[in-house]
Amino acid sequence: MTVLDRHAPAPTRRMSTRRRAASAAWRRAFLTPLLVVLAATTVLPLLYMLALSLGPRQGQLTVGAPQGLHNYRDLLTSTAVWHALGLAVVFLVGALVVELVLGLTAALLLDRLLPGNPVVRTLLLWPAVLPPIAVALVFKYLLQGDVGLVSYYLAQVGVDQAWLTEPVSALAVIVAIDVWQYTPFVILLALTALTAVPDEVREAAALDGAGPVAVARRVVLPMIKPAVIAIAMLRFIDAIQVFPTIYALTRGGPGTSTQLLTYFNYQAFFGQLQFGYGAAIAVLVVAFTIVCVMLLLAWQRRAEAS
Amino acid sequence: MSRRRTDGLGPVAKVLAGIFLLVLLAFFTLPTLYAVLTAFQPPLVASRPSPQWLFTPTLDSFRSLFVDYSFIGPLLNSIQSSVGSSLLAVVIAAPAAYALSRGRSSNAGAMGFWLLCARALPAIGVSIPAYAIFNQLGLNDTIVALLLVYLPYNVALATILLRVFLDGVPREIDEAAAIDGAGPVRTLVRVILPVARPGVASVGIMTFLFAWNNFLFPLVLTGSKAATVPLALQQFLGSYTLQWNEVMAGVVLLSLPLILLAVTLGRYLVGGVSAGSVK
Numbered sequence: 201m202t203v204l205d206r207h208a209p210a211p212t213r214r215m216s217t218r219r220r221a222a223s224a225a226w227r228r229a230f231l232t233p234l235l236v237v238l239a240a241t242t243v244l245p246l247l248y249m250l251a252l253s254l255g256p257r258q259g260q261l262t263v264g265a266p267q268g269l270h271n272y273r274d275l276l277t278s279t280a281v282w283h284a285l286g287l288a289v290v291f292l293v294g295a296l297v298v299e300l301v302l303g304l305t306a307a308l309l310l311d312r313l314l315p316g317n318p319v320v321r322t323l324l325l326w327p328a329v330l331p332p333i334a335v336a337l338v339f340k341y342l343l344q345g346d347v348g349l350v351s352y353y354l355a356q357v358g359v360d361q362a363w364l365t366e367p368v369s370a371l372a373v374i375v376a377i378d379v380w381q382y383t384p385f386v387i388l389l390a391l392t393a394l395t396a397v398p399d400e401v402r403e404a405a406a407l408d409g410a411g412p413v414a415v416a417r418r419v420v421l422p423m424i425k426p427a428v429i430a431i432a433m434l435r436f437i438d439a440i441q442v443f444p445t446i447y448a449l450t451r452g453g454p455g456t457s458t459q460l461l462t463y464f465n466y467q468a469f470f471g472q473l474q475f476g477y478g479a480a481i482a483v484l485v486v487a488f489t490i491v492c493v494m495l496l497l498a499w500q501r502r503a504e505a506s
Numbered sequence: 507m508s509r510r511r512t513d514g515l516g517p518v519a520k521v522l523a524g525i526f527l528l529v530l531l532a533f534f535t536l537p538t539l540y541a542v543l544t545a546f547q548p549p550l551v552a553s554r555p556s557p558q559w560l561f562t563p564t565l566d567s568f569r570s571l572f573v574d575y576s577f578i579g580p581l582l583n584s585i586q587s588s589v590g591s592s593l594l595a596v597v598i599a600a601p602a603a604y605a606l607s608r609g610r611s612s613n614a615g616a617m618g619f620w621l622l623c624a625r626a627l628p629a630i631g632v633s634i635p636a637y638a639i640f641n642q643l644g645l646n647d648t649i650v651a652l653l654l655v656y657l658p659y660n661v662a663l664a665t666i667l668l669r670v671f672l673d674g675v676p677r678e679i680d681e682a683a684a685i686d687g688a689g690p691v692r693t694l695v696r697v698i699l700p701v702a703r704p705g706v707a708s709v710g711i712m713t714f715l716f717a718w719n720n721f722l723f724p725l726v727l728t729g730s731k732a733a734t735v736p737l738a739l740q741q742f743l744g745s746y747t748l749q750w751n752e753v754m755a756g757v758v759l760l761s762l763p764l765i766l767l768a769v770t771l772g773r774y775l776v777g778g779v780s781a782g783s784v785k
Contacts, residue, residue, distance in 0.1 A: 234602035
C-alpha cells in the first residue's frame with residue numbers, strides 16, 4: 201500500500217514533438233493486446249449470442265439466417281421470466297441492505313475500537329476468498345435434515361423448520377448465505393474507506409456537541425458515501441449472478457421459488473436446450489446488469505461531486 | 507493516537523460494541539470451523555445422527571478422496587487453469603495498465619467504462635455463446651476453453667488494479683530509465699514492475715482466485731476431462747456412497763490454498779481489494 205501514498209508530480213519538462221509522437225506510438229502498441237482480447241472475448245460472444253437469440257427457439261446451436269424477434273416476444277409475455285427477475289431483485293435488495301447496514305455498523309465500531317488492526321483485516325478477508333461452491337456445500341451440510349449442526353440444535357430448542365423445502369425459508373437461506381460470505385468483505389472495504397476520514401473532522405463535530413452516533417451519521421457516513429456506492433456496485437456485480445448456492449442447495453426449488461434470474465437462464469439454455477430462447481434471456485440479463493451498473497456509476501459521480 | 511480515536515464512546519457503549527463484534531465473529535467463524543472438524547472425523551463418527559464434537563482425528567476422508575474418487579485429475583485441472591489464467595492476465599494487462607497510467611488519453615473514460623463492463627459481464631451471458639462456439643471448434647471440455655472465458659474478467663480486473671498501482675510509481679523513475687537508454691518495454695519489465703511488486707502480487711492473487719473459485723464456467727464448459735475441483739465436489743454429491751466427512755475434506759482441500767494465500771500474502775490481497783474499489 202505504501203506505493204499508493206506517493207504522488208507522482210506532473211512532468212516538468214516539455215517534451216519535443218518528436219518524442220511525444222514516439223511516446224504515443226508505444227502507448228498504442230502497449231494497449232493493442234488488451235483491446236484485441238477485450239473485443240474478442242466480450243463483443244464477439246455478445247454478437248454471437250444476439251444472432252443465436254434471433255434463431256429458432258429450440259435445438260439449434262449454430263447461427264443461421266435471422267428469423268425475427270419471436271424469442272423476445274415470448275420472453276416479454278412469459279410470466280416465468282418476470283418471476284425470475286422479481287426474485288433476483290428481492291434477493292439483491294435483501295442481501296445488499298443487510299450486508300451494508302451490518303457491515304457499515306461493524307466497520308464504524310471497529311474503526312473506533314481496534315483502528316488499523318492487521319489481524320482483524322486478514323480475518324475479515326477469509327469468507328470472501330472462499331469458493332462460493334465450498335460455502336454452499338458447508339451450509340447444505342449444516343442444514344441437512346435433522347442431523348446438520350444448525351437444524352439439529354434449532355430442533356433441540358423447538359424450531360423445527362424444513363429450511364430448504366419451504367419457499368420463503370429457502371429464499372431466506374440463499375440470502376443468509378450471501379450475507380454470511382460477504383458482510384466481512386463489506387466491513388473490510390468500509391474500514392479502508394474510513395481511514396480517509398481525518399480525526400479533526402470528528403473532533404470538530406464532537407466539540408459542537410454531537411454524540412458519537414450523530415457524528416457517524418451526519419459527518420462520517422456522508423464523507424464516505426462515494427466509497428459506499430462503490431462497495432454496493434461490487435456486491436451488485438457478484439450478487440446478480442448468484443448461482444452455486446442455488447445449484448447446490450435448492451436447484452431452483454421448491455417449485456420455482458428460488459429460480460433466480462441466472463439459474464432460470466441456465467435451466468432454459470442448458471437444461472431444456474432452448475438455445476434461441478435462452479440466448480434471448482441472457483441478452484436481457486446482460487442489458488439489465490449494464491443498465492444497473494451505469495445507474496450506480498451516475499449515482500457515484502453525483503455523490504463525489506457534492 | 508489510537509487512544510484519541512476511541513474517545514467519544516463511553517465504557518458501557520464500549521462493552522456493548524465489543525459484545526456485538528464478538529457475536530459477529532462467532533457467526534462468521536463457527537460454520538467453517540465445524541466444516542474443518544468434520545473433515546477430520548472417522549467415517550463412523552461422521553455418520554452418527556447428531557453433531558459430534560469429540561473424536562480421534564484421522565486423515566481417512568482425505569485419503570479416500572484421492573484413492574476412491576480420483577481427486578488428482580480435477581486438482582491438476584484447477585491448478586493449470588488458475589495459474590494459467592493469472593499469468594495470461596498479468597502479461598496482457600501490464601503493458602496496457604502502464605500505457606493508461608502514463609498517458610493523458612482523452613478517451614480514458616470510455617476505456618475505464620469498457621473495462622468495468624467486462625468485469626461486470628454476467629457469466630451466463632459469456633457461457634452461452636462460448637458453449638455454442640466451442641462446440642463447433644471442438645474446444646468443449648478443455649483447459650483452453652476455461653482460459654478463454656476467464657480472459658475478459660481477469661484481464662479487466664488486472665488492468666484496473668495494476669493501473670492504480672502503477673499510478674503510484676513516480677514518473678522520475680521512467681525518466682531516469684529513459685536517460686539510461688532503456689526503451690518502454692525494458693523500462694516496464696526491468697524497472698517499473700519490480701518497483702510495483704506488491705501491486706503485481708495482489709493482482710496475481712486476485713486473478714488466480716477468480717479462476718480457482720469459478721463454478722458456472724467449469725459446469726457448462728467441461729465434463730470428465732477438464733473438470734475442476736469445484737465441479738468435481740458437486741459431482742461427488744450425486745454419488746450415494748459419499749459421506750459428509752469426505753465432502754468437507756474436499757471443501758478443505760479446495761479452500762486450503764486460499765487460506766494459505768490469505769495468511770501469507772494477506773496484506774497484498776487487502777491492498778488489491780481496496781485499490782480495486784474504494785481507493
